[in-house]
Amino acid sequence: MPKPQVFNRPTHPLIWCFAFICAILAIIIIIAGIVVFVGYLAIRPKVPLLYVHAARLDLIDYNQAGVLAVRLTIIVRAENHNMKAHVSYYNTKLILMYHGLHIAQLVADPFDVRKNMSQELSYVVESSSIPLDPGQQDVTEQSLRREAMPFFLKGNSRTRWRVGPLGSMKFWVHINCYMLLPINHSVVYPHCSTRSH
DSSP states (O other), X not given: OOOOOOOOOOOOXXXXXXXXXXXXXXXXXXXXXXXXXXXXXXXXXXXXXXXXXXXXXXXXXEXXXXXXXXXXXXXXXEEEOOSSOOEEEEEEEEEEEETTEEEEEXXXXXXXXXXXXXXXXXXXXXXXXXXXXXXXXXXXXXXHHHTEEEEEEEEEEEEEEEOGGGOEEEEEEEXXXXXXXXXXXXXXXXXXXXXXX
């Protein structure tokens, strides 16, 4: 029986060129991955924090007509635990609520927090007269009997910082903070911290 003939064709130069380019790209990606990993281990970036440090109910005025007015002092603290990068905070907007009613919006101009430092944002919030519906009036009267008023602070801030070879990193940080404030003007330290993504 005759043996089948095998034809050896030379590989086309374009295929060799394509294979060479793919090998170079693979090496570049591996080296970049190693640099990022080593940079991460060296710098150990930490997500900045924004939290309610302290709050106080300074004034409460509630009358028989079911109209409420309050004044609060709220201290929000921005913290940067990065040892090698300062952090910029911007688009900071927080809403203060009482039983679903929006009392005030707390905002801050863009600001920076230096490496391994913190900065306090102090707000004095004074509401206008707020008419309450019957359900809110009942809850308010119960709170006054318990000598503590419930408030809720909700909002977010955008953060940005540069971390060496890792480049610029951006996160939204979010606050959801329930505050039960005594009517005797005592300071409360809720320490409601942020979540990020």
